[in-house]
Amino acid sequence: MGRAILTLLLVAVAGCGADSVPARRPNILLVVIDTLRADRLGAYGNRRGLTPFLDELAARGHVAQRARAQAPWTNPSVASILTSRFQSQHGIITYGSVLAESELTLAEVLKADGYATGAFSANGLIGKSLGFGQGFDRFDAHLLMKGDDPTYLRIPRRADQMAADALAWLADIRRDGPADTPIFLYLHLMEPHSPYAPPPELLARVRGTRPPFDVRQASEAMYIDNLTPLGETQLQEIVDAYDASVLAVDGALRAFFAALRERGFLDDAVVVVTADHGEEFQEHGARGHGKTLYDEVIRVPLIVLAPGPPQAGVVEHLVSSVDIAPTVLALAGIPIPPSFEGTSFASDLDERPRERIRRALGRMFDRGPEPVAYSEHLRPAGDPPTPLTPHERALVLDDTKLIRWRDGERRFYALDLDPGEQSPNIVEEFDRVRLEARLVEAQARAARNPSRAEIKLPDPQVRDALKALGYAE
Numbered sequence: 001m002g003r004a005i006l007t008l009l010l011v012a013v014a015g016c017g018a019d020s021v022p023a024r025r026p027n028i029l030l031v032v033i034d035t036l037r038a039d040r041l042g043a044y045g046n047r048r049g050l051t052p053f054l055d056e057l058a059a060r061g062h063v064a065q066r067a068r069a070q071a072p073w074t075n076p077s078v079a080s081i082l083t084s085r086f087q088s089q090h091g092i093i094t095y096g097s098v099l100a101e102s103e104l105t106l107a108e109v110l111k112a113d114g115y116a117t118g119a120f121s122a123n124g125l126i127g128k129s130l131g132f133g134q135g136f137d138r139f140d141a142h143l144l145m146k147g148d149d150p151t152y153l154r155i156p157r158r159a160d161q162m163a164a165d166a167l168a169w170l171a172d173i174r175r176d177g178p179a180d181t182p183i184f185l186y187l188h189l190m191e192p193h194s195p196y197a198p199p200p201e202l203l204a205r206v207r208g209t210r211p212p213f214d215v216r217q218a219s220e221a222m223y224i225d226n227l228t229p230l231g232e233t234q235l236q237e238i239v240d241a242y243d244a245s246v247l248a249v250d251g252a253l254r255a256f257f258a259a260l261r262e263r264g265f266l267d268d269a270v271v272v273v274t275a276d277h278g279e280e281f282q283e284h285g286a287r288g289h290g291k292t293l294y295d296e297v298i299r300v301p302l303i304v305l306a307p308g309p310p311q312a313g314v315v316e317h318l319v320s321s322v323d324i325a326p327t328v329l330a331l332a333g334i335p336i337p338p339s340f341e342g343t344s345f346a347s348d349l350d351e352r353p354r355e356r357i358r359r360a361l362g363r364m365f366d367r368g369p370e371p372v373a374y375s376e377h378l379r380p381a382g383d384p385p386t387p388l389t390p391h392e393r394a395l396v397l398d399d400t401k402l403i404r405w406r407d408g409e410r411r412f413y414a415l416d417l418d419p420g421e422q423s424p425n426i427v428e429e430f431d432r433v434r435l436e437a438r439l440v441e442a443q444a445r446a447a448r449n450p451s452r453a454e455i456k457l458p459d460p461q462v463r464d465a466l467k468a469l470g471y472a473e
Contacts, residue, residue, distance in 0.1 A: 025114065025182035026307045026332055027269040029260070030324075032081065032186070033249055034074060034123055035193040035289065036275035038067070038301045040246045048206070050246045053254035054273065054303065061271065061305035062349050064315040068373035068396060069277050070322055072297040073290035076376075077276040077321060078126050078188070082106050084325040084340035086446035087376040091453030094380060095466060099131030100451035104339050106325040107135030110184045113334050116173050120166045121188035122157040124465055136186075138169055143465045154468050155197040156190030159252035163187070167259055174263075183265070191249035192279070194470055195219035198244035206244040213237045223470025226287040227387055239281055270331045271305040272324055283420060288470055293394035293403050294421050298375050304349060306331050311351040318371045318396060319345055341445070343371075372397050374442035379406075380455075395439045400427050402435040410436075
């Protein structure tokens, strides 16, 4: 009897849900902060005060506490964000991989629906020549630039400059086009990525009573021979340079959002702030990213603001980067293409009482498979396993995780008991079996309808930038 009553209640609540399709297409802002670890945000528990603006933003929207990226380095991760497909499908496996024209991107879907589309990337590896410009009316990407000192190690283009370029483009759209044209703006920022160049006053704030140090040397130590552990003092210098850079990008975003708000861009807009991946600081022996699938690299921040009055909340279940594009389209009232592999979590962003009741009742009766987060770190065929790239696939299920090495080794982690993934193989046998089975399913799903991505050799300028950014290729 109780189950029947609950079923009727579920149907009744579902029937009274308001139409989620907005009256007009909302503007959409997607901000990807390169190399930003989730644990640097106050919204994810950090107490150093590095992200006051992002924490304010999170307090007005929803925080996905258990978000995972689909790859541990930029190119395949951004490809997964834009196509809602896995690395096995879009085929971005090297720095020279070109996103196939057959791939359908979020920008293409929005452009077909009447959006003006613009992208501004401080990471020159995310550029038009590698296929990332598909669907964008304007796509600016920048390789490294010189610092103030001509002898200084080259640094990524700064967030305030990227914001100025984006604002100028928005002004052109509003001046030259219909006033009601919806806009999709993608902004990719690089401050947390080495080589570091935080403002001296922010570095001093982060350092506190610790003595000054040479930021250039810290940047070089971050990626030169990054498998050899550094001492505590030198590692702390790197971490402080990173944290000061996080503080810098947070301040730049505050100014950028204020400018967008003044222009009316954020009125009833969809806003997504996330990262492509995190960063390792010797938690497992190495520094950097693009090597492993530990959570310090694939767990990413994800903050979403839906159109309408602010609604604060937390998305507790597992969410992946491939879910971003479907969620954005659902919030904009645009059908989700069948090629998108991710699942919209737009319904989790509605905190009205009846919607919360509907979700709670739905969880009581849902007997489908639990959501998983599946990540890959694929290399070209025949590329042998090396200490630089030991991991191949990872899957998170509930609070358990399986990482599969490229040589076939498997390790299991209980993230609730061991969030730092320092004690492998303490997972119960029952959960190991479940993880193995779901990994097989996820791998099969990610093998569906693969594209044939062209691979081209980077030109000398790009190779030079790759070295300066700490990449081997």
